[in-house]
Amino acid sequence: MSVAALTDVAVDYDRGPALGPISLSIGAGEAVALVGPSGCGKSTALRLLAGLEAPTRGEVVRAPGRGETAVVFQAPTLAPWLSAGANVALPLELAGMAKAEARRRADAALARVGLAGAEAARPAQLSGGMAMRVSLARALVTDPKLLLLDEPFAALDEITRRALADDVLALWAASRPAIVFVTHNVEEAVYMASRVVVLSRGPGRIAGDFAVEGPMPRPAHFRTHAGFRAVAEQVSAALAQGVAG
Template identity: 85%
Template sequence: MTVAALRDVEVDYDRGRALGPVSLEIGAQEIVALVGPSGCGKSTALRLLAGLETPTRGTVRRATGRGETAVVFQAPTLAPWLSARANVALPLELAGMPRAEACAAADAALARVGLAGAEAARPAQLSGGMAMRVSLARALVTEPKLLLLDEPFAALDEITRRALADDVLTLWATTRSAIVFVTHNVEEAVYMASRVVVMGCGPGTIVGDFAVEGPLPRPPQFRTTPGFRTTAEAVSTALAQGVGA
């Protein structure tokens, strides 16, 4: 079952073509990583899937119901005057859910991302990793069919990045939402995804598509397995060729 798709999509800006032609299908429960050099159109593709941008040519298929697609950006984009609970409850309240019910759902979502007890904290009181967890909870509280992550860990230290990668996979095991995420980190892509799509220099096109073998969530020491190393090398090679294209 296809949850979202780009079909022969092209995006033109005043400066020229930024993306395409690109065709990409996202299956139900699939985790897809988009990797590629800066400016290759990864975030543009994600914005198309999110409905935040329209293609110049081609068609986009996506889950269009309220809350069926959720986006987490590189910055947590939390309202600084609201508590963690209120930030997470906001999309439910905007959809018309009574406040008490929305807050109860927000508390449950915060607990799922490991923030039980931090419901009343304001964004300024949270570490970078905690703020990103709140952003994840806000995205998950609507139980989306498609979760889009635009370099959500880029500003975090390596230890926090790895912990959050495992947290996202653990959450996926419960929600089974399809996930598409953008990253510059090849090892992060291979670790988190069931499939890695490599994009070449702009105008961005797909230059490689790699299935990643192994169970999800990942077992301990997965990064040391021969399969992980082989796939990471293949992705790196395709990425280098895409940059040189």
């Protein structure tokens, strides 16, 4: 069953074609990585899947209703005037939930990402990694059917990045939303996804679609497994070919 699907979709901006035409279907509970060079339209594809943007041509079909899609951006994108707890409660309050109940669920979501006790902190008081976790908690608090992540860890150091990747996988294993995340890091894509889709240089078309075998969440040392290396090589090759065009 498909959660969101793009059929022969293309997007043109004023400066020229940005994406496609591509067709891409995201199945329920699937974890899909979207990989491609800068400017290939990865983020545009994500906004189409989120319903935040309309395509110039083609058709977008989305199953999730209002409040069932969540997006995590490259920056934490928190409201600086709200505490961490209030930031996470925001989607629930906007949907009309009573404040006390929204805050209670927000505190639980913060605890899930390892930030119990940080409810009252303001974004300015948090490190980059902690702010990103708050952003993740805000995405999870609505229990989304479709979770979209736009290069969520690009601005973080390698250790924080890997820790957060494992967190996302653990959270995915707990409630199994469909996940689509954009990255230009091949290893991160293969590590976090059950399926890696490679886009060619912009306007992006699909240059490869690979299944990644292996248990989720990933076992220790998964990055050194032969299977992991093999898929990473295939993705890199497809990426190189897509860039050469």
